[in-house]
Amino acid sequence: MTVTTPTAVLIGPPGSGKSTLGRLLAERLGVRFRDTDADVEAVAGKPVGDIFIEDGEDRFRELELAAVRQALREHDGILSLGGGAVLSEETQALLDGHTVVYLQVGLADAVARVGLGAARPLLVLNPRSQLKKLMEQRRPIYERLAVLTVATDKREPAELADEIIKGLGR
Template sequence: MGSVVVLIGPPGAGKTTVGRILADRLGVPFRDTDADVEAVAGKPVSDIFIEDGEARFRELEAEAVRQALATHDGVLSLGGGAILHEPTQRLLEDHRVVYLEVGLDQAVKRVGLATARPLLVLNPRSQLRKLMEERRPIYERLADITVKTDGRDPEDVASEIAAAL
């Protein structure tokens, strides 16, 4: 089995929005591992971070990603930090991975600075910049395809990915 395509990228890259459109175009199911984590935990990601800590969230996330990569046969969207887990990186080697690249200004506009994103609580713009810089080399290394999303409509991004597949 295995996913048709796995979408990775930082918060605000459009993984969920583009993923839903792409899945519809390809006639396959869409799955978001953050939603899987929330279903298992019975609460939103932001509450998991606050109440249980980032380490617990990352444990739940790693298991959700492992299960999804093994069983989902459609478009799979990973949380922005899922790629930090080395076993996840190894699992992704067997899948077609698309990195949705987004610039800081676009990510800030899309994420909003007043959202419930737990890693962006203090000085959100600075935190987002740091997070993006730290993760970019991993995203780039894991990606089979990189698609720039700045200033583009999600439909256009999905079309580019579908054509590349």
């Protein structure tokens, strides 16, 4: 069995642009795009929000870790991880040696992109406050794991893709 490695692994909070930018990067680099949240949904047969509600966050995190592990082993394109995937120490260890790109976003831009009415399971009740808390909690982990950090606020995806491609030495 041939072991592959992703061209780049995108991490960051909800609203940082992992999916949008990931698809654009994959297209520009001529590689495939993969999102571990989509992998989790495919395995569970239901949306992430339903997994949280029906099965709980612990079950979601189990499925997420399995999806990350598999994708890192077999995907050779652009890989986007769910915003909370980096909370797992095992995921952090798995990311060691990979080209991890942290998409940094401020609260105002994240809120504008996510939308406060969106079906984000960890953002129920007070979405703005919850998102701020998640971002503050995860920021040090994102920063530590990243080999490249790109600020996304007030910037167009095409401009960000150019910066990342340059940062990847492509």
